Amino acid sequence: MGSSTAHTAADDGAAPVIRLQDAGLAFGDRTLWSGLTLDVAPGEYLAVLGSNGTGKTSFLRVLLGLLPLSHGTVSVNGTRPRAAARGVGYVPQQRGFPARTPLRARDLVAQGVDGHRWGVRLHPRRVHRRVDELLARVGATGYADAPVGLLSGGEQQRLRIAQALAADPTVVLCDEALLSLDLHHQHVVSELVHEQRERTGCSVVFVTHDVNPIIEHVDRILYLANGSFRIGTPDEVLRSDVLSELYGTGIEVLRSNGRILVAGRPDSTHHTDAPEELLP
Amino acid sequence: MITAAIDWNSFVGSVFVFDNYGELLGLLRNSLWAGAVLGLVGGLVGTFVMMRDLAFSVHGIAELSFAGATAALLLGADVVTGSLLGSVLAALVMGFTGLRAREGNSLVGVLMPFGLGLGILFLSLYEGRSSNKFSLLTGQIVSVSSLQLTSMVVLSAVVLVTLVGVWRPLTFASTDPLVARAKGLPVRGLAVVFMVLLGISVALSVQIVGALLVLALLITPAAAAMNLTSSPARTVVLSVLFAELAMVGGILLALGGNIPISPYVTTISFLLWLVSRAVRAVRERSSSYRRTTPHRGASAPLTAGATRVPEETAAADPAPGPGGLEPLKTGDRPGTG
Numbered sequence: 005m006g007s008s009t010a011h012t013a014a015d016d017g018a019a020p021v022i023r024l025q026d027a028g029l030a031f032g033d034r035t036l037w038s039g040l041t042l043d044v045a046p047g048e049y050l051a052v053l054g055s056n057g058t059g060k061t062s063f064l065r066v067l068l069g070l071l072p073l074s075h076g077t078v079s080v081n082g083t084r085p086r087a088a089a090r091g092v093g094y095v096p097q098q099r100g101f102p103a104r105t106p107l108r109a110r111d112l113v114a115q116g117v118d119g120h121r122w123g124v125r126l127h128p129r130r131v132h133r134r135v136d137e138l139l140a141r142v143g144a145t146g147y148a149d150a151p152v153g154l155l156s157g158g159e160q161q162r163l164r165i166a167q168a169l170a171a172d173p174t175v176v177l178c179d180e181a182l183l184s185l186d187l188h189h190q191h192v193v194s195e196l197v198h199e200q201r202e203r204t205g206c207s208v209v210f211v212t213h214d215v216n217p218i219i220e221h222v223d224r225i226l227y228l229a230n231g232s233f234r235i236g237t238p239d240e241v242l243r244s245d246v247l248s249e250l251y252g253t254g255i256e257v258l259r260s261n262g263r264i265l266v267a268g269r270p271d272s273t274h275h276t277d278a279p280e281e282l283l284p
Numbered sequence: 285m286i287t288a289a290i291d292w293n294s295f296v297g298s299v300f301v302f303d304n305y306g307e308l309l310g311l312l313r314n315s316l317w318a319g320a321v322l323g324l325v326g327g328l329v330g331t332f333v334m335m336r337d338l339a340f341s342v343h344g345i346a347e348l349s350f351a352g353a354t355a356a357l358l359l360g361a362d363v364v365t366g367s368l369l370g371s372v373l374a375a376l377v378m379g380f381t382g383l384r385a386r387e388g389n390s391l392v393g394v395l396m397p398f399g400l401g402l403g404i405l406f407l408s409l410y411e412g413r414s415s416n417k418f419s420l421l422t423g424q425i426v427s428v429s430s431l432q433l434t435s436m437v438v439l440s441a442v443v444l445v446t447l448v449g450v451w452r453p454l455t456f457a458s459t460d461p462l463v464a465r466a467k468g469l470p471v472r473g474l475a476v477v478f479m480v481l482l483g484i485s486v487a488l489s490v491q492i493v494g495a496l497l498v499l500a501l502l503i504t505p506a507a508a509a510m511n512l513t514s515s516p517a518r519t520v521v522l523s524v525l526f527a528e529l530a531m532v533g534g535i536l537l538a539l540g541g542n543i544p545i546s547p548y549v550t551t552i553s554f555l556l557w558l559v560s561r562a563v564r565a566v567r568e569r570s571s572s573y574r575r576t577t578p579h580r581g582a583s584a585p586l587t588a589g590a591t592r593v594p595e596e597t598a599a600a601d602p603a604p605g606p607g608g609l610e611p612l613k614t615g616d617r618p619g620t621g
C-alpha cells in the first residue's frame with residue numbers, strides 16, 4: 005500500500021503538466037467547485053473522487069478545453085488545453101457504441117493511433133502492427149476483428165484504454181475507466197495505466213468512485229463535495245475528520261483487508277457490522 | 285380471354301429494349317460515364333451517410349434540390365445550378381443546426397415537405413416542355429450532354445478530393461465524436477464540410493435518378509455493404525462496387541427504352557441489398573464473427589507479477605460491482621442543502 009512516489013517529478017521543479025490557478029466552475033448560479041489551485045507534475049497520478057454530479061467529468065472537460073472555466077486559469081503542457089489536446093489520452097465515461105457501428109475493435113484502437121491525421125492511411129502495415137501490440141496489452145486480441153457495437157461494456161472499455169494510450173500521451177485522463185470491468189480486468193487495466201506512466205512518464209488523472217483498484221499508484225487525491233474540495237495524499241484526504249468536515253456530517257473512513265471504505269453516509273447503515281479498523 | 289390491366293408483351297417490350305443496341309451505346313457513352321462517376325461518388329459518400337445516420341437528411345436535401353431546380357426552370361436559369369444551390373443551402377442549414385441524427389430529424393421533417401411543395405408550385409407555374417416536368421422527381425430518360433457530363437465530372441472530382449483529404453478525421457468524428465473532439469479535431473467543422481459534399485452529391489444524383497430516388501444511390505449500396513462487413517475499408521470497396529453495379533447496370537438496361545433509368549437503378553440496388561441482408565442473416569445464425577479465445581477474462585490467470593486482488597475480496601465482490609462493504613463509493617451527497 006501507499007506505493008513510493010519516487011517516480012514522480014513533483015519535487016524536481018519540472019514544469020507542471022497541468023496547472024490550475026484559482027479555478028472555478030459554475031453553471032448558472034450553481035457552483036461545482038471554486039478556488040482550485042493545483043499543479044500536476046509530470047508522472048504524477050491524481051485520483052479525482054466525489055459523488056455524482058460534483059463536477060468530476062466537468063473537471064476533465066476543462067482539462068480537454070471543451071468547457072471554459074467560470075473563474076481562474078488552466079493550462080496543459082504549458083499552453084491552453086485546446087492546443088494541447090493532441091497530447092492527451094482520454095477515456096470517456098462509459099458510453100456504448102450503437103450495434104451497427106461500422107468499426108471493428110482494431111479500427112477503434114487505430115483511431116487512437118492515426119485517426120486525427122488528414123488524408124488516408126499511407127502506412128497501413130505500421131499502424132496494423134501498433135494496433136496489434138495495443139490490443140495484446142489490454143487482452144483484446146481475441147476479439148480484434150469483432151464489430152465494436154456487439155462487444156460487451158467491459159470489452160469496449162478495454163479498447164478505450166488501448167485507444168487512449170495509443171499515441172503515448174503526456175497526460176492520460178480516465179473517466180471511471182474501471183466501470184463495468186470484472187476484478188481481473190480492473191487489475192489489468194489499472195496496472196496498464198500505471199505501467200504506461202512508469203514507461204513514458206505521463207501524468208494520470210483518474211476519476212473514479214472506487215479508489216481501491218488504483219490506490220497503490222495514486223500520489224494525490226482531489227476529493228470534490230458540496231461545492232468544495234480537498235486535495236492531498238491519500239493519507240491526508242481519506243480521513244474521517246477531513247471528509248466529515250468536507251461533507252458537513254459524520255463520515256468514517258475504514259480500512260479493511262487493505263481496502264479503504266467510506267462509511268457514515270445515509271446509505272451506508274448496512275456497513276456497521278463490518279470488520280473495521282478506524283483511521284487514522 | 286381476360287384482358288390484363290397491362291399488355292404483358294408490350295410491358296416486356298418497353299422494359300427491355302435492345303434494338304440497335306450497339307449504335308445507342310456509342311451515342312450514349314456520356315450517360316455511361318456520368319453513371320460511373322455518380323456510382324463512385326454515391327458509394328463513397330454513402331458510407332459516411334450511413335456512419336453519421338443521415339439517411340433522412342439526404343431525403344430532405346433532395347427535396348430542396350428539387351425546389352432549387354424547378355425554381356431555375358421557372359426563371360429560365362440553369363437547372364443544375366439551381367439544384368446545386370437548393371441542396372447545398374439545405375445541407376448547410378442542417379449542418380449548422382442539428383449535427384447528429386436525432387436533433388436534425390425534426391428539422392429535416394419540417395424542411396422536406398416545404399421543399400417538395402415549393403418545387404411542385406414552381407413546376408405548375410412553369411409552362412415549358414412537359415417532358416422536363418417530372419424528370420427532376422423521378423429521373424430522366426438517358427441523355428447526358430457533353431457539357432452536363434463535364435460539370436458532373438468536375439463537381440465529382442471536388443467531392444472526391446475533399447473526401448480523401450478529410451477521410452480519417454471524418455471517420456473518427458462520425459463514429460466517435462466525443463473522443464474525436466477531445467483529441468482536438470474540429471468535429472463541427474468536419475460536419476459542415478461533409479454536409480456541403482453531401483449537398484453536391486445529392487444535386488448530381490437528382491439529375492440522373494431524380495429527387496425521390498437519390499436514396500437508392502446514396503444509402504442502399506452502403507447499407508448493403510455494411511450488411512456484409514464491419515471493416516471500414518471493405519465497406520467502402522463494396523459500397524462503391526454496388527453503387528457502380530446499380531448505376532452502370534441500370535443505364536445499360538435503360539439505354540434502348542423510353543423508360544427513365546431510375547427504376548432500373550433502384551431495382552438493382554434493392555436486389556443487391558436483399559442479397560446482402562440474406563447473407564448477413566445466414567452468417568449471424570452460424571457464427572457472428574471470429575473469436576479466437578471463447579472464454580477470456582474471468583478464469584484467466586493474472587498477468588505476470590500481478591497478484592494483488594486478495595482472495596477474500598474477490599470472493600466477496602462478485603465482478604464487476606463491489607458488493608458487501610462499499611469500497612469508498614461516493615454515490616450520495618450527505619448534508620447537501
Ligand SMILES: Nc1ncnc2c1ncn2[C@@H]1O[C@H](COP(=O)(O)OP(=O)(O)OP(=O)(O)O)[C@@H](O)[C@H]1O
Pocket residue numbers: 031036054055056057058059060061062063097
Ligand atoms: N453544459 C452544462 N450545462 C449545465 N449544467 C451542466 C453542464 N454540464 C454539466 N452540468 C451539470 O454539472 C454537474 C456536474 O456534472 P458532471 O458530469 O461533471 O458530474 P460528475 O461528477 O462527473 O458526476 P458522475 O459521477 O455522475 O459522473 C451536473 O449536475 C450536471 O447536470
Ligand SMILES: [Mg+2]
Pocket residue numbers: 060061062097179
Ligand atoms: Mg462523470
